[in-house]
Amino acid sequence: MNLRLSHWQVLPPIVAFAALFALLMKWRDVLASLGLPPEGRVGMLGRDLVAVLLWFAGAWVVTRLLTIIFWQGIFGQGGRRHVPRLLVDLVAALVYAIAILSLISLWFEFEIATSALTTSGILVAVLGFALRDTIADIFSGITVNLERPYRIGDWIEVTPGGRVGEVVEISWRTTRLVTQDNISIMVPNGLLSRTQFANFSLPERHFREAVRLRLPPALSPERARQVLSNALKGVSGVLQSPPPEVRIVDIERHAVVYEARFWVPDYRQLTQLRDAAITSLLEHLDKAGIALAQERREITVRRAETRMSRHLTPLELLRRIEMFDVLAEEDVAELSRNLVERRFAPGHAVVRSGDPGGSLFVLAEGLLEVEGKSAEGRKVRLARIEPGGVFGEMSLLTGQPRSADVVCLTEALLYEVDGAALGPILQRRPELALLLSAKVARRVGRNEVAATEQPPPATAAGETGLTSQILARLRALFHLDR
Numbered sequence: 001m002n003l004r005l006s007h008w009q010v011l012p013p014i015v016a017f018a019a020l021f022a023l024l025m026k027w028r029d030v031l032a033s034l035g036l037p038p039e040g041r042v043g044m045l046g047r048d049l050v051a052v053l054l055w056f057a058g059a060w061v062v063t064r065l066l067t068i069i070f071w072q073g074i075f076g077q078g079g080r081r082h083v084p085r086l087l088v089d090l091v092a093a094l095v096y097a098i099a100i101l102s103l104i105s106l107w108f109e110f111e112i113a114t115s116a117l118t119t120s121g122i123l124v125a126v127l128g129f130a131l132r133d134t135i136a137d138i139f140s141g142i143t144v145n146l147e148r149p150y151r152i153g154d155w156i157e158v159t160p161g162g163r164v165g166e167v168v169e170i171s172w173r174t175t176r177l178v179t180q181d182n183i184s185i186m187v188p189n190g191l192l193s194r195t196q197f198a199n200f201s202l203p204e205r206h207f208r209e210a211v212r213l214r215l216p217p218a219l220s221p222e223r224a225r226q227v228l229s230n231a232l233k234g235v236s237g238v239l240q241s242p243p244p245e246v247r248i249v250d251i252e253r254h255a256v257v258y259e260a261r262f263w264v265p266d267y268r269q270l271t272q273l274r275d276a277a278i279t280s281l282l283e284h285l286d287k288a289g290i291a292l293a294q295e296r297r298e299i300t301v302r303r304a305e306t307r308m309s310r311h312l313t314p315l316e317l318l319r320r321i322e323m324f325d326v327l328a329e330e331d332v333a334e335l336s337r338n339l340v341e342r343r344f345a346p347g348h349a350v351v352r353s354g355d356p357g358g359s360l361f362v363l364a365e366g367l368l369e370v371e372g373k374s375a376e377g378r379k380v381r382l383a384r385i386e387p388g389g390v391f392g393e394m395s396l397l398t399g400q401p402r403s404a405d406v407v408c409l410t411e412a413l414l415y416e417v418d419g420a421a422l423g424p425i426l427q428r429r430p431e432l433a434l435l436l437s438a439k440v441a442r443r444v445g446r447n448e449v450a451a452t453e454q455p456p457p458a459t460a461a462g463e464t465g466l467t468s469q470i471l472a473r474l475r476a477l478f479h480l481d482r
């Protein structure tokens with residue numbers, strides 16, 4: 001709670017208290033000046049009323065002083081520490097209750113007061129029994145406010161495996177959560193103080209998530225770890241520090257169970273990042289030619305095992321890349337025969353900006369980053385290249401030097417094809433030339449925006465025009481007649 005009372009705000013209650021006190025002291029004189037008898041009905045009633053007001057003014061002074069000196073000062077450390085509103089209200093209510101009880105005991109004879117208290121005690125007991133859950137919730141609310149096991153904005157799971165929601169309100173009796181489906185859940189504070197609950201936002205907002213994958217036992221754990229951790233490194237939004245990790249967690253008859261673990265910055269992003277991580281894991285596994293383990297008949301298992309124990313052949317890899325769908329089977333076979341295998345260590349630059357180009361690359365395994373320079377000469381990250389990604393087409397198709405650095409983020413397996421080997425295929429299949437030109441145009445457009453270090457515009461205007469320009473240059477370079 002933010003208590004914001006300035007020191008002079010203690011004055012009104014003090015002035016009221018002093019005025020009422022003076023009035024009570026001089027009551028007889030006041031009555032005399034009005035010509036009223038001191039023991040008369042009006043005089044007595046008036047005096048009682050001033051006395052009641054005096055007690056309330058006293059309680060007002062005490063609560064104001066408590067707020068300014070204790071809640072704002074000592075306990076609240078001058079605004080640096082959160083003061084639960086519930087606690088402040090409760091103490092204030094207590095001060096007023098003491099004032100009222102004192103008034104009752106002053107008004108009535110002691111015995112009457114005692115019997116009134118006894119009666120009220122019974123009443124309180126009956127009420128307490130009837131409202132026991134509500135009272136328990138209120139006291140739990142106080143505990144929650146003091147201990148602060150969750151705060152507004154935290155994501156909590158009340159019952160294990162149950163719904164998770166963001167805390168949007170903590171009141172006297174309940175805590176209100178809103179789930180990711182935008183459903184509001186009211187949880188009694190008593191329940192929260194009695195049961196175990198998980199807070200995804202404490203001790204810090206980031207937490208670890210895991211995806212389990214059953215992979216064939218024939219696959220070496222080393223290769224599985226490498227493919228899976230490359231996949232996690234490529235997911236944007238997933239924290240890279242602490243780094244993602246892959247662990248074997250179980251072994252079954254037909255599978256080894258791997259857990260791909262990664263850190264999510266905030267619970268709000270969990271669904272989206274889990275989806276992105278699973279998509280990336282499946283894509284990397286697919287491009288690496290690794291299928292998920294299944295219970296199969298013996299003969300199929302053996303076939304799967306032989307396939308899984310090696311990388312995909314260049315031909316198998318090319319068949320999985322959408323861009324080459326426009327090629328006939330014999331073109332893909334010809335292209336694959338001309339692919340040269342290349343392996344690189346993390347940190348190695350496969351191509352460097354300004355180098356002469358003349359070949360095209362296909363990434364089979366690993367993760368690459370394309371880096372360019374901004375107008376001010378600063379390094380900018382242009383893109384990530386995932387398995388199945390094709391690059392190097394820009395200089396190959398336009399005859400210009402390499403336009404960017406392409407650096408390995410992990411160990412990488414690539415295939416390179418020389419321009420001379422690609423020429424005849426492009427001549428036979430102009431559709432591929434068009435696809436590659438469109439790719440170049442898209443990338444050039446994106447890089448121009450990235451060089452300004454501004455957010456990209458909503459539409460890529462001018463891309464079509466650029467594609468035709470590049471296509472014209474490509475036709476001249478490769479002597480294509482169509």
Ligand code: CMP
Nearest residue numbers: 382383391392393394395402403404443
């Ligand atoms: P090239 O210019 O031959 O060498 C660097 C390569 O990086 C380039 O071809 C493209 O294949 C690739 N590249 C450049 N910019 C991007 C981008 N924005 N997205 C993906 N790849 C790119």
